[in-house]
Amino acid sequence: MKALIVGGSGFVGGYLAQDLKKVGWSVAMTMLSSEKAPEGHDVYPLNILEQAQIADILRCLCPDVIFHLAAQSSVGLSWKNPALTVDVNIKGAVNLLEAVREIPDYQPRILLIGSGEEYGYVLPEEVPVSENIKVRPGNLYAATKVAQNLIGNIYAKAYGMPIVMVRAFNHIGAGQKTGFVVADFCKQVAEVEAGLREPVIQVGNLSARRDFTDVRDVVRAYRLLAEKGKSGETYNVGSGHAVGIDELLAQILSLSEAKIRVEVDAKRLRPIDIPVIEADIAKLKGHTGWKPEIPLRETLQWTLQFWRKNPEIFR
Incomplete structure (x- = not known):
């Protein structure tokens, strides 16, 4: 399998690349040209706000799976710079999906990584939170990730794209x-x-x-969802505690x-x-066999x- 990690310079990208390579996948990643490229990885400079750049990389690599990790992921920064958060988290996701669509006969599996923050104001009777409860985002970062999730669902249904959405809880x-x-x-x-x-x-x-999970467990869940997750579905990734x-x-x-x-x-x-934010991970376990270790x-x-x-x- 050939994977592309979009936004590979962040905390999760390196661990995901290690996990994928460990099981025999070939891996490339993108990052901003201003960011330092990690050693031992095939890296391509990319501004997620430039759709043409995304399409060029996809045509060059033709990955089987795209892990979309590029995000403004700090809740604190989202309050200070909401415009940047909207641009990167919403426009960036749309640009990626449109870049895939413009390539004829190309249907890679796509994981759109969201957040447990999307659930927001969880009622006591809703804990642990399942993927089916109403989302009530309580901060600007969470609102942009809700938008990304909705967009992914629409693209999966409207265009038959094999997109899997993830709501990842705190990974450390x-x-x-x-x-x-x-x-x-x-x-x-x-x-x-x-x-x-x-x-x-x-x-x-x-x-x-909060629900905390080791990043090495989290990226293993991402890989299993890329392999076994159902298109158009959303999956919680967390410890369940x-x-x-x-x-x-x-x-x-x-x-x-x-x-x-x-x-x-x-x-x-x-x-x-x-x-309180705690994940119900029954769906993830049932579809992939994953559990935190x-x-x-x-x-x-x-x-x-x-x-x-x-x-x-x-x-």
Whole structure:
């Protein structure tokens, strides 16, 4: 199988490429020309807002499967730059689908990667959330991913395109940039241990509960959905278990011998925050046989070790 990862420079792209190559797929990826190309991968520069560029790459490579990972994925940044979020997450997805359509007799499988944030204001009786509940996005990033999902569904039905939609819940691991809760916490702990900051960790809302999955488990789910997912269907990808941010922080702090004080930073609080988001993953399990394999504590240890070795990254 030949795969193209659109937006391969992000946190997930490298892990997805590793997983695919491990099982014998050939892999190419795209990224912005300004981004640093990872070693050992076939990389093509691409601006997702330029449909002609997308079509040129597709004609050149003719991938069997396209994983659409290109996104503005930070909820915080979506509040600060909504126009960029709309352009990349909605216009970018349309450009990709239209680029595929303009190539005669070409029907690659396409995974459109969305987010568990799409569910938004989940009612207590709706937890864990299935793919069939009403989406009530609570932030601008989530709204753009809802739009992407709807567009993918329309294209699948109207044009018979083999498109599978994914709602991925929080995925974590080594190499994730700051701006995401586990990376933020682990980086701060590593900086305290290295003497780069005072023994204080800045946090936002600790009462929220979220569904966290190791990125290596997540990309394995993407591969299985590319192989076995049903066209026009949406699949949750998550652990199926919500964890309190306060519990998450406690586990990370327990992995360090440093004595660290916790302080709430008002700048880290979102204008709107959803109390509980947890995935119902029965559909994913039933259609692919996937299940999460890596324990949360192991993932947290792995992530903290990354920051201990790289405390200056993203400063």
